[in-house]
Amino acid sequence: MLARRDEIIVGIVILCFGVLLLTVLIPNYVEVPRRVRLLALAPYFWPNIIGALLVLCGGLLAVRAYFTPPTPPEQTESLAISQPEALRLAGTLLLLVATLFALPRLGMVWTTMITFVAMVLLTGGKRLVWAIVVAVLLPLVLYIFFYKIAGVAIPQGRFVRLP
Amino acid sequence: MSFFDAFVQGFALVAQWESLAFLALGIAIGVVAGAIPGMSATMAVALTLPFTFAMQPITGILLLLGVYKGGIFGGSIPAILIKTPGTPASSATALDGYPMAEQGKAGKALSMALYASCIADFVSNLALILVAGWLAAFALNFGPPEFFTLIVFSLTIIAGVSGDSLLKGAVAALFGLLLATVGMDFIGGTNRFTFGSPDMMAGLNFIAVLIGLFALPEIFSHIRNPKEREGNVRKLGDSHLTREEFRGSLKSILRGSAIGVFMGSIPGIGAAPSAFLSYSEARRASPNRENFGKGEIEGVAAAEAGNNGVAGATLIPLLSLGIPGDVITAIIIGAFMIHGLTPGPLLFTNHADLVYALFIGLIASSVLLLFIGWFAVRGFRYVADIPSNLLFPSVLVLCIFGVFAINNSIFDVGVMLVMGLLGYAMLLLKFPAAPFLIAFILGPLLEDKFRQSMLMSRGELDIFVRGPITIIFWCLTVISVVLIVRSTMAAARIRRQQRRTSMPPRTGTNG
Known part of the structure; x- marks a missing residue:
């Protein structure tokens, strides 16, 4: 309450x-x-x-x-927010806005890889090696499913295009 | 198409290997997602939805129904093994499930949870099959005024019971209705709240709104307070259930199933109240009532039966009237919409084969859940160890790909992110998200039926009280508002009394 x-x-x-x-x-x-x-x-x-x-x-x-x-x-549930919490939330907000703008420019696969790692770093950066492995594999698997199987035109970006 | 023809065609649709394979896959995804602390059945169904675009309607819808059924059962696994309910409804299961796990009987508790879930699910599916067709046939007599009053009634209940306060539920529903007005007005062909953006002329995408509202707030909560899971996973121990133990709980399972069916068929009630009501009824009627809360297997059975008994019944208002009974069925309506199908009475007339295929698939899901659940219980240790700092970024990536795939639109991804922020604000300010989403889905229908009624009556409002059905729905709306307000006032009175008794006695300053 x-x-x-x-x-x-x-x-x-x-x-x-x-x-x-x-x-x-x-x-x-x-x-x-x-x-x-x-x-x-x-x-x-x-x-x-x-x-x-x-x-x-x-x-x-x-x-x-x-x-x-x-x-x-x-x-009573307080709405007060501590400084580290506020910084993390503000960082996430910036990250999400940056992700949105980067999607058509960098491409969805590369952008989500970076977003993934950035989010892990925002929450303390534990298991960073695993995070990098998942950050690379997950968007690639989703790209293969949506682009190759479902026929969705996943944004490729202007720099490095995937086959 | 006769009943027999529709049934045979429906059977032919389900009897394909793809249908059964996707149903089984859905159950497996649901059980795993429900078992992961921090995930929920709702989130799992929302994230699976975009993957159904490329599928046949029947396989896509069966996949989602599988996720729904599996997710509800999956929530009981962490409730029993680590006292962290995967879904709110599984909290009742933890009351006796976790004490059993502490006594080394986690395997028995999970076996009972699985059997009770499958039986309740089966009973609920039978109720759906028996009632939905009849209700749809009755609803064919509904005109626009009847549908308008039915939607008002449904929204009132959903707003009233979804959160702590009817007023906050009503505000959430009003914001959902307002958001539904964004886009081109279909009568005048003019724009409403599009702010000059061509992306907004078709309205906000429903799937972007729902994924933003239900998946992203969990991510924000995790980022604000990134906690690691505490406590150890309890050992399974002996998982063999004796015939006496099963027989002793059968009455509670059947009672819980009936409670689940009844409560699930009323829009807005959901699984959690059903699970707690089933649990309290079992405790009242059981000869072992003093053991409840200390590790009574009948308590686990009753809670799980009440929880899973709603799963088929919530589809009754969805399929027969087109009214989603809870958030998950509101998401499932999206799968119908993606494939150009509109749930409601006409679905039974125009797509009877699909309806019967769903019914047969649902019955098959109860059996599949039994097998998949058995393996899931034994494999939980690996699922429970998924670290949340890898889980939530994965959910975000899934959200971005899934929402983009709906319309190939980055604008939709932006809508999802904005809705995520709104959902998080609602979470902090204690506004329930369910009335918002359901009002957003039903908003266009509500306005459409209102306008059709006005056209029929040439602007006379008394069209809404002319027929017996509309009068019944108004009466039900008034009764539900009175009951909700009374229960809110009673709860406030109890809180005041508790506060008075907990306050230290005042000491006089003069004395």
Whole structure:
């Protein structure tokens, strides 16, 4: 269970998202055809219902958390994150973004090999020799299955192309 | 096509070596994945899904069903041997399974878990065969308003029982519905929330969303806190089960199977509540009730029967109504969609041979599970030793290849990564992922049925309360909301009382 303060914040964030949806996202990013036969058939009708319900649920979450007695600390799950944990998660995020950009350039096989080893290093780098063996074999096996058997055009990249 | 023709054609589909081989392979993958601490049956089914693209519909779907069945049983192996349940539902198995393993009777516990799983699975498959066709025939009478109210009812239950709070489940479902609106609106032909990206015009890919939501959060959790598995694998010991031990547990197995069938056929309930209910009913009725929790073999049998009894029954709403009952069946719906099949009443009319082939394959899976499970129990030591710092990067590589293979799209890989972050945030903030995914799948259908109803009634909302079926579904929705709110309030009351009793008495400052 989260702390009462965190639950209130979560409720308020959902409420604000609902308001943002109703006031900014739907008016600007839902295109409306020139003629709408029925209001219920309009493309904005359903998103509006969802937005209104999000506002309601977010408000109820915040109000419920406000009126609920605080949870004892031993039963509360903290959202606090230590510095090494934050660094590892931030490193993973960067790694995943880099992977996404490298896929069409380096090719899927080479990119995933590097990502594999980088991820093992991020979590302490134990069994590095095994990690390198698996990092090389697994993408190659998957490449053979998807490219040769299933006929999927796995991105090859601009540098080293596989047969 | 008559029943006999459909049955014969279905048998011919299953009787090919590929069908049986892929079913067996699926069970083996599922058992191994379920047995690996940190993996789950859901993750295994999600990761296997992309490999079914290149297969025939029947072999692909049987492979996934095999992974599902094997995964549910596989979860019991680490629950018994290292007290680390592979699936949430296996937690009930650990209650008596691990004490048995401590007493040197792990082999007996695993044998009982295997027999109970196979029997419950068989009973559940029979229930599916008997009920699904009848329900599908009944559902042929459903029009758009009936389907709309049925989906509202299903989403309400799934939102209510998937997490700790109905409100959080509802918010998760609303986000799933919102995400389902992304793409081109099929009535007006206009774009919704595409932000000018042509990749988003066809909507977000369902498989990218589900793999991101269910596989990646586990990877983030591992990276945040990379722990090695603790504790030793217990020795198997004697695994021979006597006739008396089996007979003594048979009643609990059959009762657990019935509980599993009942709870599995209601969308959203899932295996964990069924396993715990079966376990508590067995403890209430057993002459050995004082041994429960200390290593009672009947406890293992009851928990596993309740757990596996849902496996066939969750397919009842999927096949007959097109409503996925839980996350795994929501993933299996993807396999149908990949091959251009739509689960629901019309599946029984248009693809009766495939439906009967699935039924026959499911019965065969109960028998195959018995053999594959026997070997898996003995080979667990090798599976348990897979280090998590090699396992999770492997899962990520599988996710990237699998998601790309759906549409040859790197955009889908990006969607998966974003969904992984969203799934991890939901995990931290205690929002259940199941209502999100199921609402995302059912969202287009819900909106479609709503609009069809509005067209039929020319905008009059009373179409949703005109027929008896819609009124029944509204009543069921209201009843389920009332029951969920009442149980939440009762749990909060108990927590408050516990807090009061655990607080030290106040001492007066004036005294």
